[in-house]
Amino acid sequence: MKTIFRNLAEKGKHLKRSLADLCLPCRCLNCNEEIAYSRVLFCHKCFEKIEFIEEPICNCCGSVFSVGKSHICGECLQQKWYFTRARSLVIYNEIVARAILSFKFGGKKEALKTFRTFKELSGMPEDIAHADFIVPVPLHEKRLRKRGFNQASLLALSFFPKEKDKIKNTMLFRKRKTIPQTGLDGSSRRKNIKNAFWVKDPEKIKGKNIILIDDVFTTGTTVNECARVLVKSGAKRVDVLTLARAER
Ligand SMILES: [Zn+2]
Ligand SMILES: [Zn+2]
Incomplete structure (x- = not known):
């Protein structure tokens, strides 16, 4: 019986997934x-409570504005962002937060197909530049080893299944361990994340358009610091795409 399962699993990812779904x-x-x-x-x-942006x-x-036109x-108008545009698929409400938690800390990777469907349902925000590279916000090596995966990297794969070659996990690195940003105020967040990232090979990103991927956009501090380092290293433009967005 074990061999049947192994053989079936080896016949391809798709089959492996359908088998798991059946069992x-x-x-x-x-x-x-x-x-x-x-x-x-x-x-x-619960699905009814998901708010697509x-x-x-x-x-x-x-x-997100409640009324009027986009502006x-x-x-x-006051803040200098290093990214050009940041877009998210859904509002970070209680339901989405719980789903992200169970994916990130509970290892529920089956959540990824739901997140991929969110992306398909909401479409690609049109005003995000065509990307040369798709770069997940990196985890520090130690945290990566402990968790076993980088959630941003898996999200990038599920958002862009046909553009796997563009997804770069070894372009941007986190050089020092930062404490989780949750619970910190604006200035502590900025201090905590300042100079936490570095680009391995700036030559490769010169003049390139990059889409940065993360799970949640809260204050934008983390993605902005990533964008700063990428732009400083020569990237032409950095846009941000996150699964969810916390409302101010
Ligand atoms: Zn439910
Ligand atoms: Zn704004």
């Missing part, structure tokens, strides 16, 4: 209720 009941990523097989692992009740938004940082928000 395990699907459960809602938020309330854990058993659900029928679906590309979105949420029950109807639509215009009007800030043309620059992507923050540049007050913060972006």
